[in-house]
Amino acid sequence: MHSSSFNPLFDQAIDRNQSNSIKWKKYQGQDILPMWVADSDFKVPSAITDALQHHVEHGVFGYGQAPDSLSALIVERMAQRYDWQIEPEWIVYLPGLVCGLNLAVRSVTDDDQGVLCPTPIYPPFRSSAKLAKRPLTTLPVTLSDEKRWLMALEDTRVAPNSRLLLFCNPLNPGGTVYRRNELEAVADFAQRHDLVVCSDEIHCDLILDPSCHHIPFASLNDDAAQRSITLIAPSKTFNIAGLGASMAIIPNPALRRAFLHAKAGIVPDVNVLAYTAAEAAYADGQAWLDQQLAYLRRNKQRLEAEINALPYLTLHPIEGTYLAWIDASALPVSSPFKFFEQAGVGVSPGADFGDSHFVRLNFACRYELLEEALRRIDIAVKRLR
Structure with a gap:
């Protein structure tokens, strides 16, 4: 070199x-x-390490809560980068994105209701259905004519008791960044089968092809928003996964209540240093x-x-x-x-x-x-x- x-x-x-x-x-x-x-x-x-050092020097690590300033940064970020208008109350903070997948499965589906997910896919997608003992239907991810990995929807037979579609964009593995028309096909599929879509968008800031642009699934239209749980985090973007700061953005109040109910008493709050790191990342990174x-x-x-x-x-x-x-x-x-x-x-x-x-x-x-x-x-x- x-x-x-x-x-x-x-x-x-x-x-x-x-x-x-x-x-x-x-x-x-x-x-x-x-x-x-x-x-x-x-x-x-360095903005992250400076903020963490400042907090460490303070020397007290009691129970914390999400700073309003962090929620404001996320609202601003979604609007400026992704043309998605969200409200601060839609944000649910989580100590990791994987628990968000598991909470989506447990809050959206009953014991006999099924989960759909692409395959090949990031392993916690499949395990979240398995751990909750929910029936799982896989949607094959296939290579398009343009040599891009896409979830095959057209040939899928969806069981009548299917309730949740786990989706991943950018796709892990495969690296596909979904185009608007491809996302609209996913939204049509979800509407046709009355599915909630849990969209893992943790890699949204890591777009490597300059011709691509990340579009949040929930930003497509109001129907998509109302049937969506969007999972994001600064963890992959800024290499702070070990601190555990993730967010679920849930516009639909009933979905959000069910999600919070599934979380209560089981999933711990985000730790104070994770909030500090996330805010510094989004403000100055x-x-x-x-x-x-x-x-x-x-x-x-x-x-x-x-x-x-x-x-x-x-x-x-x-x-x-x-x-x-x-x-x-x-x-x-x-x-x-x-x-x-x-x-x-x-x-x-x-x-x-x-x-x-x-x-x-x-x-x-x-x-x-x-x-x-x-x-x-x-x-x-x-x-x-």
């Missing part, structure tokens, strides 16, 4: 081995690069985010070019997220996941998402580490020929 392209914010090697990082602890002591779970290796914006997006775009271009130049592997264009969904179905091996691991690259097994022929690789890391991962993959693949 040329020194002229060095970015001190993102090229800095930060040792995460002693930080109780799930990502790095998994392969500690082994020569395997951790590129699996979806957190980045980047140091957060934009300049850092712009640089991170430029850095991730560079990583993405390098990854797409290198993977697609190799035999056996295919990577279709990633529009959003920092997660590559690599098609390894042509690899002459029994387990693509184990093949990558043996090559010294720790990825997420596609089987966890619903397709064992794929692996998911997290490229939110310094460029030098990505280059080393690609070098290892290149050697391992060429050895098979």
Whole structure:
């Protein structure tokens, strides 16, 4: 890498081995690069650490509540970035996005009512239905003519007792950023079958294709809004997932009451430091985010070019997220996941998402580490020929 392209914010090697990082602890002591779970290796914006240090110096960590200033920032952010007008009272704060998926299932469906979700998909989608013992129908995610991963709706037979559609945009895995007409097709489908849509939009700030723009499902029209639960968080955007600050935005008062009722007494409140970090991120993190997006775009271009130049592997264009969904179905091996691991690259097994022929690789890391991962993959693949 040329020194002229060095970015001190993102090229800095930060040792995460002693930080109780799930990502790095998994392969500690082994020569395997951790590129699996979806957190980045980047140091957060200084505005976040400054705000946290200020709170820590205060020295009191009693029960907290969501600051009105944070809710105001979220309202402003949704309006300015996504042309979505929301009200502060629609926001329900959560200590993580996964509990939001589980609360959606438990608050929207009764014991005999079904859940629909795309597959392959982020594993907690399927487990949220399973844990609540709800019948699950999967909607296959297929490759469109334009080589984009989209949820197939037209051939789906929906059981009459289906009540909830779990949706993901940008799509994890696959990286698709849904266009307006594609979202309208989802909304029509939901209206036709009278479904509530829980839309996981946690990666909405991480749009890597400059021609794409994130559109919140609930912003389409009033019908979409009234049947929606939208899940967002600053956690992936600003690498603060370990602090646990997420939000459900629920315009429909009856849906919101049911959601709050399912949450009561089980899901804890957000901790005070998480509120502090979220507010600092949304208030002062934009300049850092712009640089991170430029850095991730560079990583993405390098990854797409290198993977697609190799035999056996295919990577279709990633529009959003920092997660590559690599098609390894042509690899002459029994387990693509184990093949990558043996090559010294720790990825997420596609089987966890619903397709064992794929692996998911997290490229939110310094460029030098990505280059080393690609070098290892290149050697391992060429050895098979």
